[in-house]
Amino acid sequence: MKAVLATDLSAASEATIENETCLECLGRIGIEEMHLVTVIPSNVHAGMPGIDFEKRRRKAIKNYERVIERAGFDVETHVVRGTPHRRIRGIGETIGASLTVVGSRGKSPLENRVIGSTARNLSRTTETPLLVNRIEREADDPSVVRQHLFQRMLYATDFSENAERAFEAFSYLRHATQETTLVHVETPKDPGLSADNDPETQLAELADQLEKWGIETQIEVRQGDPADEILAVEEAVDPTTILVGSRGHSRLRRLLLGSVSEELVAQANGNVMLVPPS
Template identity: 55%
Template sequence: MRAVIATDLSDAMDTAIESRVCLECLARYGIDGVDLVTVTSPNVTTGMPGSDVGSRTKRVLERHQAALEAEGFDVAVHVVRGTPHRRVNGLADRVHADLVVVGSRGKSPLEERFIGGTTRDMIRTATRPLLLERIRRESEDDYEVAYEHLFRRVLYATDFSENAERAFDQFRHLKHAAREATLLHVAPPDRRADPEAVDDASGRLEELADELEGKGIDDVRTMVRTGESTEEILAAEAEVKPTTVLMGARGRGRIRRLLVGSTSESVAARSDSNVLLVPPTRQG
């Protein structure tokens, strides 16, 4: 299995790529090959007189490559120019990546600013399972990954749709890394007074829990909440404190993806955990 790891050569991504525990988690997921990619602006010319852009890029990528190879990964390095999300997605499709990993610095003190840039574009256009690895800023020059054990505790949110089922299929890989799983369904507010709907959801979650226990994940709990999806998923996250939230991403057409407001995007913007988003199967 191959993963595309996108790096902007920042200190934050240094922290993520050089964390041995995080890399061990990727190996337990099944990753044995890594395509390490950085995307430079079309307006930046490497090797310009007085500029060390080219040499710095080479030094950082060589260090990342060495760290990955030391953990046993087969590594290919790519330096490309263009729009980051397009080039990363294009590479992921070309190498048939099983996972794309993007670092997310999470919430700034003033705003949830990361959702405004490349990460938001990746969420909206991903064609492969996308892991947003949360990186915290401890001080001006110091970062740490939010959870080194990326997949130890998984919160899986489902609306029982086909796309949610596709996300659940990730447990084929996560079973080797997960020790705990919480299966969550959020019922719309108008079903609050419908005990049959709640019982049906509970029963379906129990069936999924039995399936996970059959895969070797012994600590599985189920949870049915009622209310607005994003708020209830985040409330459940605060309660169970997962290392990763797993959910399906609806996917959007060329026009619809310009709109903001999907549950997956909102959770990704506001979650404190890593987020693993699984896009729908591509048509055609």
């Protein structure tokens, strides 16, 4: 499997790359080849006096390349120019990446201008699964908030086709997952489920699948605003990563669930993994 690891060469993204536990987790789920990508924004002019941005970035990214090689991955580096989320997404599609990893500090717009906005834009547009690796929000020398990326998962589902696709990610995540909480949030606008498909029954069926792989599983059904309730469950069970599909029941609900996944990317305490439609 191949992964794109995006970096703006800041202290925040350095924390993702230099954390050995995070790299080990990526190796355990089957990532063998890492494509390290940094993008010079198109509004940064190559001809600015006394500054060769591309040369500086290539020199800086070499240090990260050595770290990832020492962790046992094959590595390719890409220093490109353009709009960050578009170039990152394009490289992922070109190489056939199974995962894109990007660091983000989360809520604060002042701390979140470059790679944070890139994470949000990728959450809206990505064509491959996206892992937003949460970095400490207020630290001069930040580190990752959750080192074990996939050890304790929170899987949120609306039982849509795309949510099912997100669940299929456990086929490889299970090699690094020990515990999972499965949650469904009922809303007033929910199209409803038949008596034969009540949420607890469906979650129990999913739990059975995970427990066959030796993953300890619990289920929760809640009522209310999906993003608020998912974040409340995160607060209660302290997962390392929230796993969710980035689209909902139909095109009419795309904006609704799209806004939920975007809220999770911005507000979750830990990591968020989004799985887009096929």
